[in-house]
Amino acid sequence: MDFKELDPILHSQLRLAVVSLLISVREAEFTFLKEKTNSTAGNLSVQINKLKDAGYIEVTKQFSNNYPQTICKITKKGIESFEDYVKALQSYMNPGGN
Amino acid sequence: MQNDQQLTREKSLEIIQQMINQAKSNISDNGLGWLIWGTMIFLSALSTFIFIYTSADNTFLAWNIFGIITIILLTYDLFKPKQKKVRTYIDDQLRLVDMGFIISLFIIILSINISVLPSSGFGFCLVIFAFFLLLKGGAVKSRSLMTGAAINWAGAIAMFIVKDFKYDMLIMAIAVLLGFIIPGLILWLQYRKQLRS
Numbered sequence: 001m002d003f004k005e006l007d008p009i010l011h012s013q014l015r016l017a018v019v020s021l022l023i024s025v026r027e028a029e030f031t032f033l034k035e036k037t038n039s040t041a042g043n044l045s046v047q048i049n050k051l052k053d054a055g056y057i058e059v060t061k062q063f064s065n066n067y068p069q070t071i072c073k074i075t076k077k078g079i080e081s082f083e084d085y086v087k088a089l090q091s092y093m094n095p096g097g098n
Numbered sequence: 099m100q101n102d103q104q105l106t107r108e109k110s111l112e113i114i115q116q117m118i119n120q121a122k123s124n125i126s127d128n129g130l131g132w133l134i135w136g137t138m139i140f141l142s143a144l145s146t147f148i149f150i151y152t153s154a155d156n157t158f159l160a161w162n163i164f165g166i167i168t169i170i171l172l173t174y175d176l177f178k179p180k181q182k183k184v185r186t187y188i189d190d191q192l193r194l195v196d197m198g199f200i201i202s203l204f205i206i207i208l209s210i211n212i213s214v215l216p217s218s219g220f221g222f223c224l225v226i227f228a229f230f231l232l233l234k235g236g237a238v239k240s241r242s243l244m245t246g247a248a249i250n251w252a253g254a255i256a257m258f259i260v261k262d263f264k265y266d267m268l269i270m271a272i273a274v275l276l277g278f279i280i281p282g283l284i285l286w287l288q289y290r291k292q293l294r295s
Contacts, residue, residue, distance in 0.1 A: 006107075013105055013113060020114045024121030025186045032183035036120045086114070092107045 009054045010085045014039055014047045019082055022057060022074040030070035048072060056081055121186070126292075127238040129285025136278025138164055143271035150264035165207070172200065188237055199230045217257060217266045224254035224273055231277060242284045246277030253277070 010016050017037045022028060034044050048070075051057045056078030060071045074082075145160035182189075203226055210219035228250035235243025253273030257266045 006110075011105055011110065013109075016105070016110060016113050017117050020117035021121050024118050025184050026190065027185050029183040035183075036117065085110075089107050089110055093111075 006088050007081055007085050009050065009056065010081060012047070014043060015051055016085075018044070018047060018051060018072070019056060019074065019078060022072060023079065023082055027071050027073040030072065033072060051078070054081075121184075126289070127234070127240065127243075127285050128289040129282040129287075132243070132278045132282025133286060136274050136282055138167065139274045140271050140279060143267045143274065147264050147267040147271065150267070192234070192237055195230070195233050199226065202226050217261070217263045220266060220270055221254045221257035224250045224257060224270060227274070227277065228254065231281075235281075238285075240281065240285060242281035246281045249273055249277040 010019060014037060018033055021033060021036055030044070034041060037044065048057065048059060052059050055075060058073045058075055062069050062071065142160040142164040146157060149157050149159065203223065206219055206222050206226065210216050228247045231243050231247035231250060235247060250273050253269050256269050260266055260269065
C-alpha cells in the first residue's frame with residue numbers, strides 16, 4: 001500500500017473549505033468565504049491567517065466605499081498543496097491503485 | 099463550519115465537492131440588465147415603427163435618445179465603485195465579452211450613420227445581440243437567454259428579407275421582447291425567489 005501523508009494545514013474542515021472555494025474562483029472577499037463556509041468571523045479569521053502563514057493564500061486588505069475589505073486569493077504553492085492533498089486522499093480511497 | 103471536528107477522508111472529499119459547487123452556483127444573473135436594455139431597445143424600435151407608420155418627423159428620435167441614455171449609463175457603469183464579493187475566472191472572460199459587444203455595436207451604429215442602410219445595420223445589431231445572448235446565457239446556464247439568441251438570429255434573417263424598414267423595426271421590437279425582456283423577467287423572478295429562500 002502506498003499511503004501519502006495528508007497535509008495537516010489542509011486536513012482541517014474550515015481551512016479545507018476555504019482553499020476549495022479559492023481554488024474555484026480568482027479571488028474572494030472575507031464575507032463571501034464566511035457566507036459559503038457558514039463559519040464565524042473570528043474562527044474564519046484565525047484559519048485564514050494560518051493559511052496565509054503557510055503561504056497557501058494571499059490576503060490583501062483594502063477599502064471600498066470607506067468600508068474595509070479583505071480579499072483572499074490562492075497562491076501557486078496553495079494550488080500545488082491542494083493537488084497533493086487530493087492525490088493523497090485518493091491514495092487512501094484506492095490503496096491498490098497507482 | 100467548525101474547525102476542530104475530526105476530519106475523515108470521506109468528509110474531506112465531501113467538503114471539497116460542496117465548496118466547489120458553492121463557488122459554481124455563484125455565477126448568476128439577476129436579469130435586471132436584460133430588462134432595462136431590452137425595454138429601452140423595444141421602446142426605441144416600436145416608437146420608430148409608429149413614427150414611420152404615422153409619417154411623423156424625426157424618424158430616429160427614439161434611437162437618438164436611446165444613444166444618449168446609453169452613453170450616460172455606460173459611463174456611470176465604468177466609473178461606479180465595484181462591490182463584488184467574489185471574482186471568478188468566468189467574470190474576467192465575460193468582461194471581455196461585454197467589451198467586444200459594446201465596441202462591435204458602436205461600429206455598427208457608426209456604419210449606419212456613414213453609409214450602411216439602416217435596415218441592414220439594425221439587422222446586424224440583432225446578429226450581435228444574439229451572439230451576446232448565447233455567450234451570456236451559456237455562462238449562467240440560462241435556457242431562456244439561449245432561446246433568446248435563436249429568436250434574435252431569426253429576427254435578423256427576417257429583417258434582411260423584409261424590405262420595408264418600418265416592419266424591420268417591428269420585427270426588432272418583437273425579437274427584443276422575446277429575446278431580452280422575457281428571459282430577463284424569468285431571471286429576475288428566479289433571483290427574487292432565491293433571495294427569499
